[in-house]
Amino acid sequence: MQNTPEKAAKHVLYDQAIFTTVGIGANNFIVALLDSHDYATSCLVFTGFFFISLFYKLWEVKLLENRSSKAVWAVFFRHFYTPRLRKVHWWNVGHLLFRAVNFFLLTWLVIISSHYALMANINFGIISTCMSISAVLNCIGGVLFWHEKLKPKMIVGTVVILLGVSWISLQKGTHKASGPLDEETQAQHTYYKVMSIGLALFSGLLSALRVQQAKYVAKYYNYSPLDFSVDAGLVIGIVTFLSAAFYWVQGPPASYNWHNFLICIGTSSLHMLTSLVGLNCVVKGLAGPTTAIFQASCIISISLNMVFFDLVPTTQQMLGALVTVGGVLVMFLGK
Numbered sequence: 001m002q003n004t005p006e007k008a009a010k011h012v013l014y015d016q017a018i019f020t021t022v023g024i025g026a027n028n029f030i031v032a033l034l035d036s037h038d039y040a041t042s043c044l045v046f047t048g049f050f051f052i053s054l055f056y057k058l059w060e061v062k063l064l065e066n067r068s069s070k071a072v073w074a075v076f077f078r079h080f081y082t083p084r085l086r087k088v089h090w091w092n093v094g095h096l097l098f099r100a101v102n103f104f105l106l107t108w109l110v111i112i113s114s115h116y117a118l119m120a121n122i123n124f125g126i127i128s129t130c131m132s133i134s135a136v137l138n139c140i141g142g143v144l145f146w147h148e149k150l151k152p153k154m155i156v157g158t159v160v161i162l163l164g165v166s167w168i169s170l171q172k173g174t175h176k177a178s179g180p181l182d183e184e185t186q187a188q189h190t191y192y193k194v195m196s197i198g199l200a201l202f203s204g205l206l207s208a209l210r211v212q213q214a215k216y217v218a219k220y221y222n223y224s225p226l227d228f229s230v231d232a233g234l235v236i237g238i239v240t241f242l243s244a245a246f247y248w249v250q251g252p253p254a255s256y257n258w259h260n261f262l263i264c265i266g267t268s269s270l271h272m273l274t275s276l277v278g279l280n281c282v283v284k285g286l287a288g289p290t291t292a293i294f295q296a297s298c299i300i301s302i303s304l305n306m307v308f309f310d311l312v313p314t315t316q317q318m319l320g321a322l323v324t325v326g327g328v329l330v331m332f333l334g335k
Helices: 015-033 039-062 069-077 090-119 124-145 150-170 183-221 225-250 258-285 289-295 297-311 317-332
Strands: none
Touching: 015 090, 015 258, 015 289, 039 069, 039 090, 039 225, 039 258, 039 289, 069 150, 069 317, 090 124, 090 183, 090 225, 090 258, 124 150, 124 297, 150 183, 150 289, 150 317, 183 225, 225 258, 258 289, 289 317, 297 317
């Protein structure tokens, strides 16, 4: 009996999209609360990645009708090894390791970028809109690699996003100190701003690369995006746990305290949850409008930074952020 083709999605999963949007915005704020931003501290993110991914796998096991050892094995390793053929799927292993590195780098770069934004006295919610460059790169990738048609709205949206990012890049931070800054301090603030924006743009590149890779392995290796993300989360969790354990055995760094540990639990859990829920509502709902909704996350981040760090964006910064988000809306919502 032939399977009925799955109907095309005709609606937006608003509850999941809103959850993802709030989660991304909150996460971009939470990472700024860390009092250290080195690799050793970032390894504390093992908690959320490992336990949420493991919970998902155990939930899959629970749903099995036959919970034999072979069936349980398949839940964890079906994409990497086929016992009947005694075959290791090395391409899947390689793609998974690349995805895991990408996933961790995205987390770490957001941590560092938010730190630089605070040092430059710039609201990180403004900087985070620069990550919208991923929409432009995904558009280009779709045309080059997936034979997608380049529509006029995509060209217009791309130009608007680039204008918005350039606008933000040219603005200075909002300085709390009274009076003008001396030349040396101004140079430091400029350096921190450039680093923050540069890392945000690089994060957008990694995010776009993640999407293109997920499409590739789904098409050519039958490796679903959801399984791909969960498996990558497990790998990150295990590797960062071993790294954190190594640092602890060598002599716990000063940053290994309850403050940073709890924040890393929060940020890694939110990152993993928003990745899974966001991916689900993009795949099962209307991808374009859903992606556009995600861009509202910068409003959450801007608001939280204003309340807790007293970083009120300038009018020019807000205009640049609105232009950037507007470019994404044009790309995905325009006709």
